[in-house]
Amino acid sequence: MQKSNASNLKRVFVWELPVRVYHWVNALVLVVLVATGFWIANPPAIQSSDEASLRYLMGWVRHIHFVSAYIFVFNFIFRLYWGFVGNRYASWKSFIPTNIHFFERIWSVLKVDILMIKDKRKGYHTAGHNAMAGLVYFGMFFVFMVSIVTGFGLYADMSTWFLPQMFDWVPHMFGGDAQVRHIHHVATWVTILFTVVHVYLVMYHDYVEGNGEVSSMFGGWKFMSEGYVEHTKEQQKNKKKKKELV
């Protein structure tokens, strides 16, 4: 781990506004989706002497689930787009391993944060998310896709709009709604487990490294040592030079 110097911390702008907005919208709709999802799967027993025509509780819960799902989908699509136009911390390259160094960095993260042994290379330390986190987010990309595809698959037949209807093939492929529903549940649980671990690790990094990990998702800034900032600057210069040579 880099010896950070409290006096020589520099502000680094990491998370652009669109990334932060994406993150919090995503967090909010996921909470709503999970809560309404469990409600729909197993609604609580509510006793009432009202006529059915006076109430629409289940209908509203489902409605909120569907509306949140749409927000989730378009927010997700927006983030994919931002992976191509955003800054280097938001770039798809920080999620998808394209070279062996990526895996070296992952190993380094595992050593330091999970096995808690010393690692001499400082490569893993970055202002953006570390290599391991990047790979896990990339995995979550697929889990989200599974949720979206199975969700629209179940929804398709109730809808008159072309977008959900495009997923009409899903139940036919998996052998019926029961299976699709099952997969939708599994994807939900993976998302829940991810969220729990994610929140914990953010706090852990904030605690151990003191770089402002938690607040960075609000303001966008992290505080990195001067050494780190200079090091990355140099790296970028080198990259530019290489490109010019080519």
Place this chain on the structure above:
Amino acid sequence: MVNQRPTYYEEIERKGYSRRDFLKFCSMITAYMGASQLGIAQVAEAMETTPRIPIIWLHFQECTCCSESFIRSSHPIVADILMDQISLDYTETLMAASGHQAELAKEETMKKYKGEYILCVEGTVPTAENGVYCCIGGKTAHQVLEEAAEGAKAIIAWGTCASSGCVQAAKPNPTTATPIHKIIKNKPIVRVPGCPPIGEVMAGVVVHLVTFGTLPELDGSKRPKAFYSKRVHDSCHRRPYFDAGLFVETFDDENAKKGYCLYKVGCKGPVTYNSCGIIKWNNGVSNPIQSGHGCFSCSEDDYWDNGSLYSRTTGYAGFGIESDADEVGKIALGATAVGIGAHAVATNIRKRKLISDLIDEDETQKES
């Protein structure tokens, strides 16, 4: 008689039905097929002009509930004309002939009407041990099916057995019971699932085939759209209670008496495509949900393996029969919490120095 091939209308007349009866039948069946009013004339005309199409109806591993359902479909013409020995050239259960005579009749039909006859199949075909688990007339079901399918114009897979396997294909499926579309690949196949399918649905499919000479419009699972495009849940008369959030909690509670939604006592209507809520059963008298029992998804693939008949959740083999995604999820969540706790403790032990160094540093800076 077979040589002249009378039209359906001629047969219907011969049976003593009036023109009025005939037209009633046409309008009923057209409505079931989901066609508009204009379709009635088309059906009537087709029945008057097209010579009847021979049907061969095979029975393999099954319980004959499909045939039972069919001959009880609400209009007598269905049973009389489409199902009795005149129209049906071969069916083990209902034909008069037996033994060699019957086999001969079948072979004759297959030869004479090659490429024209419709093959209806009830039941699955066992493929384990070379198919010895089901033999008819000295041949295995597999052989019988392939021979009959060879010259068929189209194949109708009746019921959940023929269309997806049903109980005999449930795990561990000892005879390797196989649905028809997994064996015959080169013929148009209509799957008409249900255990049994509703009689009127079956009649609708047959009439469509024989009158128009084409397959009805099918969905991605080869089911006729007219009958299988809606969930039981989306055509259920208890649906307002579902939307209101009013549920039966146990089968004997007050809510059950009031006719609330059966969702929480395991109704699988939300994952089942069938016409039970619309056409209903036994000449439209009632349907399972109307009589107070949840749907158990008899017309869906693998319905015996998709968890208990009284719950919508699918079990995992190896985690116990009752464990579903949510049970496993809860355990995983607990394990994660334990893991996080352990990690937090370890962090404070192993990285203590690191953290206290950071704090010290900060303090020395303040002093200087």
